[in-house]
Amino acid sequence: MRTKRLETITSVLESQGNVEVSELSALLKVTEKTIRQDLTTLEKMGLAVRVHGGATLPSGISEIYPIxxxxxxxxxxxxxxxxxxxxxxxxxxxxxxxxxxxxxxxxxxxxxxxxxxxxxxxxxxxxxxxxxxxxxxxxxxxxxxxxxxxxxxxxxxxxxxxxxxxxxxxxxxxxxxxxxxxxxxxxxxxxxxxxxxxxxxxxxxxxxxxxxxxxxxxxxxxxxxxxxxxxxxxxxxxxxxxxxxxxxxxxxxxx
The missing domain is CATH 3.40.50.1360 (Rossmann fold)
Structure with a gap:
């Protein structure tokens, strides 16, 4: 399930350029705490930058970002x-x-x-x-x-x-x-x-x-x-x- 969530989050990030915790929580039907943990994981991988209430694409998209x-x-x-x-x-x-x-x-x-x-x-x-x-x-x-x-x-x-x-x-x-x-x-x-x-x-x-x-x-x-x-x-x-x-x-x- 977590892999599927991360796939979805990266897809939304790629298409929108940013994501909100509340939006992803509703979309994926998990708690906001879980979404924040997922965004922290993506940030550690260089695939997202945490901001207040959500995350954005990193400047200079990662070389391995799936786009x-x-x-x-x-x-x-x-x-x-x-x-x-x-x-x-x-x-x-x-x-x-x-x-x-x-x-x-x-x-x-x-x-x-x-x-x-x-x-x-x-x-x-x-x-x-x-x-x-x-x-x-x-x-x-x-x-x-x-x-x-x-x-x-x-x-x-x-x-x-x-x-x-x-x-x-x-x-x-x-x-x-x-x-x-x-x-x-x-x-x-x-x-x-x-x-x-x-x-x-x-x-x-x-x-x-x-x-x-x-x-x-x-x-x-x-x-x-x-x-x-x-x-x-x-x-x-x-x-x-x-x-x-x-x-x-x-x-x-x-x-």
């Missing part, structure tokens, strides 16, 4: 990540491309005979006329507020019917203790289904995602085989991730 404009951040890094990740795809592979801006950059580079399954309608449209690719789209409930992604039981049901060599997933936040996190439990459940359907899990994450938190943990670091990131990853983060048995690929890597 469409975030897709345009760190675009150069995302393109670099995609250019390295493409080398991990071979002719004949069956791959799942998770929704997200970095996986979209990867889709733009695809020029191989592969089967692609995706829960992202924008990625599906990008690959629509690529005759080398056999394309499957999960369908399901379209979530617009967290970028464009199919979620819900229908998307999960389809993913449960498939088996892929590799999946390429995104994440809103990556913490070595709390794991990989997103802001929507529905989105997180689909990511779990993607991982279950894949023999190998490859995470595409630029440096801004590390040492951040979100609402819903969908995977432990130990469940990730490979991370493709950019050169801004710190030596400390690199050492910690490698100690967990995760392969790290950056633009400076040999492959």
């Amino acid at each position: 469409p404009s975030r897709k345009q951040k760190h675009l150069d890094e995302k393109k670099e990540i995609a250019s390295k990740a493409i080398s991990l795809i071979d002719d004949g592979d069956i791959i799942i491309l998770d929704s997200g801006s970095t996986t979209l950059e990867l889709a733009k580079l695809l020029d191989k005979q592969v089967i692609v399954i995706t829960n992202d309608p924008i990625i599906a449209h990008t690959l629509l006329y690529n005759e080398k690719i056999t394309l499957f789209s999960t369908g399901g409930k379209l979530r617009r507020e967290f970028g464009f992604t199919y979620a819900g039981r229908d998307a999960i049901r389809m993913l449960n019917n498939y088996h892929a060599n590799k999946c390429f997933i995104g994440t809103s936040a990556f913490d070595t203790e709390q794991g990989l996190m997103v802001f929507s439990s529905e989105e997180g459940e689909v990511k779990r289904a993607i991982m279950r359907a894949s023999a190998q899990t490859i995470c595409l994450a630029d440096y801004s995602k590390f040492n951040k938190t979100a609402f819903f943990t969908f995977a432990a670091p130990s469940e990730i085989d490979t991370i493709v990131t950019d050169n801004r990853i710190t030596e400390q983060d690199l050492h910690v991730l490698q100690s967990l048995g995760i392969r790290i690929i950056t633009p400076n890597s040999d492959r």
